[in-house]
Amino acid sequence: MxxxxxxxxxxxxxxxxxxxxxxxxxxxxxxxxxxxxxxxxxxxxxxxxxxxxxxxxxxxxxxxxxxxxxxxxxxxxxxxxxxxxxxxxxxxxxxxxxxxxxxxxxxxxxxxxxxxxxxxxxxxxxxxxxxxxxxxxxxxxxxxxxxxxxxxxxxxxxxxxxxxxxxxxxxxxxxxxxxxxxxxxxxGRPQADHYSGTLPYTPDERTVVLYAPTWEGDRGAAAYGSIASHGVALVTALLATGRHRVVYRPHPRSGVVDHEYGVANRAIIDAIAAVNAADPGARHVYDDGPELGWQLSAADVAIVDISAMVYDRLAAGKPLLITRPANPAAVIDTSGYLGACEWLNAAPDPATGADAGASMLARVSEVAEDPEARARLGYWVERYFGDTTPxxxxxxxxxxxxxxxxxxxxxxxxxxxxxxxxxxxxxxxxxxxxxx
The missing domain is CATH 3.40.50 (Rossmann fold)
Structure with missing residues (x-):
């Protein structure tokens, strides 16, 4: 090895x-x-x-x-x-x-x-x-x-x-x-005044899910990346529904430390390409472009790791899920938004018997349709960024x-x-x- x-x-x-x-x-x-x-x-x-x-x-x-x-x-x-x-x-x-x-x-x-x-x-x-x-x-x-x-x-x-x-x-x-x-x-966050850009797809009835994971980190305390623990099962489940459009935007450093993490990243990219080839109307997106803005404003639901992407999306005030790190050594500061956020666990649902992919898919639907979850964001937007009026x-x-x-x-x-x-x-x- x-x-x-x-x-x-x-x-x-x-x-x-x-x-x-x-x-x-x-x-x-x-x-x-x-x-x-x-x-x-x-x-x-x-x-x-x-x-x-x-x-x-x-x-x-x-x-x-x-x-x-x-x-x-x-x-x-x-x-x-x-x-x-x-x-x-x-x-x-x-x-x-x-x-x-x-x-x-x-x-x-x-x-x-x-x-x-x-x-x-x-x-x-x-x-x-x-x-x-x-x-x-x-x-x-x-x-x-x-x-x-x-x-x-x-x-x-x-x-x-x-x-x-x-x-x-x-x-x-x-x-x-x-x-x-x-x-x-x-x-505040000046970037939030520039959440714009050309969509690489034509909006339709599909629910747009942004999955923007971070890299694997260089030590256990900072092991926030979810591609290997959540990503493959999550994206596979989303791609299979026909009701979702995935926008996958991985951190550019994904796989630089852990080869297997890079392999999981490539698996997701390949899966998106395969589904698009089979169904051109799906228009799932692997996004590695330099511009960040439209992804945050266009997504109906965003799924991100503990990273700056949490707060970039928070500034948009729209449904947001945070992946719970699989590594128990990862340090999570629960004194702020992470103490009240909507978590996404990569585990089967013991109540329903659903596997990890199906369980995460259900959680995505739950948060997307929960008006109370959206309302709770208001306090945290003000806490982190102050006045977010354009x-x-x-x-x-x-x-x-x-x-x-x-x-x-x-x-x-x-x-x-x-x-x-x-x-x-x-x-x-x-x-x-x-x-x-």
């Missing part, structure tokens, strides 16, 4: 290296075709040190940041070739490829970045955070009750943009001596950045006579690119 795993890892590494070299060539061509950045134009930077596999963390911010850029010009700073190439092709925002620290320094000196956003906790964030005279702001890549949302790393940033009261309460449990009133700014959360996001810009101007005036320190780091010049 160990030898087989080592072989798979070796093959994956070789493929990654070849893919990275190919991406570097394409990236060089794409960069050559780009006009030079206008000097001293951009006021907001979005620092992204990850490769293409985590690009979903940036994609969900495209539309809110594009809207913000109408007020404060926004520039994406990408450290990895694969991610940079993808964003040059798809991002509505300009992208600077800053593989080495010296490249990063050049862009910093050529622009006037007052605020720098971070969507994750990549260790390379600290290569950007060395630079003072600007605000470093953690905006995260989602809202959830996962352990990731209570990390002490929040303290490393000047400010954090959080969703609302639930996020603050969660952080207050673990962060000591943290000025929440100043440094944690609630903005446009309200975008206004709070813009107000927060306006405030930070005003604070930058105030501090810049106070320190106008200070001599700027040269932060040049010769050791950083040789940094290797992350695999794309």
């Amino acid at each position: 160990g030898l087989r795993q080592d072989l798979r890892r070796g093959i994956r590494l070789v493929k990654d290296v070849m893919r990275n070299r190919k991406a570097q060539g394409k990236l060089a061509e794409a960069l050559a075709a780009q006009p030079p950045l206008e000097p001293h134009h951009y006021r907001v930077g979005v620092y992204f040190a990850d490769g293409k596999v985590n690009l979903y963390q940036m994609r969900q911010w495209y539309k809110p940041l594009a809207e913000l850029s109408k007020r404060h010009p926004v520039l994406v700073l990408s450290r990895a070739s694969g991610a940079a190439l993808a964003m040059l092709r798809e991002s509505p925002l300009p992208v600077a490829y800053v593989r080495r620290v010296v490249d990063l320094e050049r862009v910093i000196h050529e622009q006037d970045l007052h605020v720098v956003f971070y969507v994750n906790q990549n260790a390379k964030n600290f290569q950007m955070m060395r630079y003072g005279r600007r605000w470093h702001v953690f905006i995260n890549h989602g809202e959830s009750d996962k352990m990731y949302m209570t990390t002490n790393q929040f303290k490393a940033y000047d400010y954090a943009l959080i969703a609302g009261d639930a996020a603050r309460a969660r952080l207050e449990k673990v962060l000591w001596d943290y000025d929440f009133d100043k440094r944690a700014i609630p903005i 446009g309200a959360t975008t206004a709070r996001f813009h107000d927060a950045i306006d405030h930070l810009m005003a604070e930058w101007e105030r501090f810049a005036a106070l320190h106008a006579d200070d001599e700027e320190v040269d932060d040049h780091d010769e050791e950083g010049e040789a940094d290797e690119d992350e695999l794309g």
Whole structure:
């Protein structure tokens, strides 16, 4: 077993290296075709040190940041070739490829970045955070009750943009001596103002079920993924009814740690393809596209794992089921919404004798038709996101950045006579690119 795993890892590494070299060539061509950045134009930077596999963390911010850029010009700073190439092709925002620290320094000196956003906790964030005279702001890549949302790393940033009261309460449990009133700014979920997109099917009488599981996790405490425990039986049952349309949107990292988890993911994808081939009118969807929005608003019922997808869907205020983790080591914070949510268990129903698939199918129908379950969502939407009236959360996001810009101007005036320190780091010049 160990030898087989080592072989798979070796093959994956070789493929990654070849893919990275190919991406570097394409990236060089794409960069050559780009006009030079206008000097001293951009006021907001979005620092992204990850490769293409985590690009979903940036994609969900495209539309809110594009809207913000109408007020404060926004520039994406990408450290990895694969991610940079993808964003040059798809991002509505300009992208600077800053593989080495010296490249990063050049862009910093050529622009006037007052605020720098971070969507994750990549260790390379600290290569950007060395630079003072600007605000470093953690905006995260989602809202959830996962352990990731209570990390002490929040303290490393000047400010954090959080969703609302639930996020603050969660952080207050673990962060000591943290000025929440100043440094944690609630903005809601700006992405919810952009839940749109073109449907890949024509709506009909079918009940649309979004199944959006997360990946398997890298340790037991974070083993929230349900593809192997729930997914195959659940999707098989839904596909068989003729009354449902499945929209399957797995996490892009599904199977990167556990090969069998990846096998289960492929089984679901293949099952959807087979049913569509047999019945073209079914129009079930395997969704691996970059855009997230229509899936959350169009689904009659959403089934998700403990992840940011819970709260993305919660903001839509429509029927929602959460898969209960099969791994008993998985940490579940029941002090928030997960203490009152609608759970989906991957187990036979002892009362009816139904197998796991049939039992989960019945649960989907129950939640879809329960007006009380829908009504209960209202409290939690307010608790997590505040006012979700269309446009309200975008206004709070813009107000927060306006405030930070005003604070930058105030501090810049106070320190106008200070001599700027040269932060040049010769050791950083040789940094290797992350695999794309």
